[in-house]
Amino acid sequence: xxxxxxxxxxxxxxxxxxxxxxxxxxxxxxxxYNVERIGSRNMLSGAVWPNNIVPYEIGPGFSDGNxxxxxxxxxxxxSRTCVKWSPRNSEKSYVYISxxxxxxxxxxxxxxxxxxxxxxxxxxxxxxxxxxxxxxVHEMFHIMGYAHEQNRxxxxxxxxxxxxxxxxxxxxxxxxxxNPGEADVPPICNSWSNATTFDNCYSGYETETFGxxxxxxxxxxxxxxxxxxxKDKVMDTTKRVSPGVKIGQRVKMTDLDAxxxxxxxxxxxxxxxxxxxTKSFSTSRTPxxxxxxxxCQHLKDKCSFSFMHKxxxxxxxxxxxxxxxxxxxxxxKANTTAKPIKICxxxxxxxxxxxxxx
Numbered sequence: 001x002x003x004x005x006x007x008x009x010x011x012x013x014x015x016x017x018x019x020x021x022x023x024x025x026x027x028x029x030x031x032x033y034n035v036e037r038i039g040s041r042n043m044l045s046g047a048v049w050p051n052n053i054v055p056y057e058i059g060p061g062f063s064d065g066n067x068x069x070x071x072x073x074x075x076x077x078x079s080r081t082c083v084k085w086s087p088r089n090s091e092k093s094y095v096y097i098s099x100x101x102x103x104x105x106x107x108x109x110x111x112x113x114x115x116x117x118x119x120x121x122x123x124x125x126x127x128x129x130x131x132x133x134x135x136x137v138h139e140m141f142h143i144m145g146y147a148h149e150q151n152r153x154x155x156x157x158x159x160x161x162x163x164x165x166x167x168x169x170x171x172x173x174x175x176x177x178x179n180p181g182e183a184d185v186p187p188i189c190n191s192w193s194n195a196t197t198f199d200n201c202y203s204g205y206e207t208e209t210f211g212x213x214x215x216x217x218x219x220x221x222x223x224x225x226x227x228x229x230x231k232d233k234v235m236d237t238t239k240r241v242s243p244g245v246k247i248g249q250r251v252k253m254t255d256l257d258a259x260x261x262x263x264x265x266x267x268x269x270x271x272x273x274x275x276x277x278t279k280s281f282s283t284s285r286t287p288x289x290x291x292x293x294x295x296c297q298h299l300k301d302k303c304s305f306s307f308m309h310k311x312x313x314x315x316x317x318x319x320x321x322x323x324x325x326x327x328x329x330x331x332x333k334a335n336t337t338a339k340p341i342k343i344c345x346x347x348x349x350x351x352x353x354x355x356x357x358x
Contacts, residue, residue, distance in 0.1 A: 026104045026135070027173060028142055029118055047145075049110045052265050054143060055088040056095040066123065066131050070097060073136035080258040082267035083144055095143055099123040104130035104138070109145035119143055134250035138219050141253075144261055149214070149221040150235065153179045153207055156199070158214045160236045163197050170227040174234075175203035182206075210263040215256040216241050223248025251316070 058070065074085040088094045093110065095117045106119040119139050121130040130136075150159055153176065161174050172191045175198060189201035215221065216237065224233045224247055241247065261267075296312035 026138060027170075028108045028147065029105045047110045047112070048265055049083070049144065050093075052083050052267075054083060054085045054095055054140075055091040055093070056085055056097055057088050059096060059098040059100070061099055061123065066099065066121075069131050069133050070121070070136055073133050073140060076133065076137055076253070077140055077144075077261075080253065081261045081265065083261060083265055085140070093117070095119050097121065099131070104135050106139040106142040108142050108147060110143075117143060132250060134219060134252060137253055138250060141220055141257070141261070145264060146220055146257075146261060147177070147205075147207060148173070149218040150174065151177050151203065151207065152209060152214060153177055153182070154209070154214060158216070158237065158239050160238055161199070162232070162234050162236070163199075165229055165232050165234045166227050167229055171198065172203070173222070173227060174198070175201070177205045177207040178202050180206045180208055208264070210260055212256050212260055212263075214239075215254055216247050217245040217249060217254050218257050219250060219253045220257060221247055221249075 058067070062070070078084055093112055093115050097119045099121050101120045101122065102125075103120065103122055107114065107117045110117070119142075121136055121139065123129060123131060130139075149155075150161075151174070155176055163171060163174075166174065168191075172189070175189045175191075178185060185202075187201045188204045189198045191198075216239075222235070224235045224237075226234065226248065228234050237247070296315040299312065299315075
């Protein structure tokens with residue numbers, strides 16, 4: 001077993017890289033079909049995928065492990081929403097999933113004129129990768145029509161954007177949308193202007209929230225430092241954030257994430273989809289939701305890492321309520337028959353660590 005100190009060193013050296021990639025590298029891919037619908041398109045309430053089915057093709061170059069991540073993300077979505085991801089047959093409109101471009105990105109929602117919708121999950125390039133289940137879920141949410149949480153019409157009540165701290169070419173990622181049918185429509189933001197603030201304009205899009213509250217823990221929320229010029233945060237929260245909520249997490253969708261998609265796709269009446277829920281958990285696909293590694297308690301603050309999702313589900317709070325052990329339950333020994341965690345060191349640890357010296 002890898003010594004704990006060595007494992008900690010490895011995690012610390014890659015933590016910044018992982019965090020920056022999983023959030024800041026994610027962008028919605030805009031094309032001519034978006035431009036045609038500026039001012040009328042609803043980010044969440046635009047055209048849905050017909051029959052709630054998303055046909056897809058997976059491009060070449062995916063390893064078996066990466067394919068497992070993509071398929072697992074699809075299963076997670078299907079287990080909590082009524083949207084099904086299905087291999088393409090002869091459908092003209094479909095999603096092409098690639099891994100040969102830089103960054104994590106996807107088109108926003110269904111458009112019959114577009115036909116080939118793009119979703120890219122950057123493979124390991126020696127420094128970073130999008131191949132994490134939570135990132136795959138995030139990009140698939142874009143395909144289903146779900147925009148970033150911090151772009152909601154009511155976001156100014158919950159976060160303060162520091163515009164001058166954002167890398168200029170990325171400011172459009174923070175433009176606010178408006179409510180459908182809003183009476184006083186502000187001007188559309190122009191990211192190429194000389195403006196130093198964009199508080200009084202909007203993105204050109206409408207967003208339907210279906211009455212669901214703002215979700216700091218959403219899998220679709222940016223981190224507070226994403227797209228920063230320097231060390232300062234680009235966003236600050238203006239409301240109390242519940243203990244344990246990690247803003248910008250890419251581990252699992254929340255109940256509110258799933259609820260909004262279900263409301264959009266009319267899976268069930270929106271009023272029954274717990275709009276006031278504060279809970280957030282994913283459905284386990286195992287009979288018992290347990291830790292299978294003896295390192296879980298030592299690494300409990302590293303739950304954003306994919307290897308923790310399978311080995312430390314209980315510690316990371318990923319168990320449904322009916323599978324969480326009570327306080328009187330004795331700790332379960334690590335499953336000695338479980339496959340060991342494999343960590344590949346592509347570089348000397350000191351070489352990796354020197355990038356993050358302060």
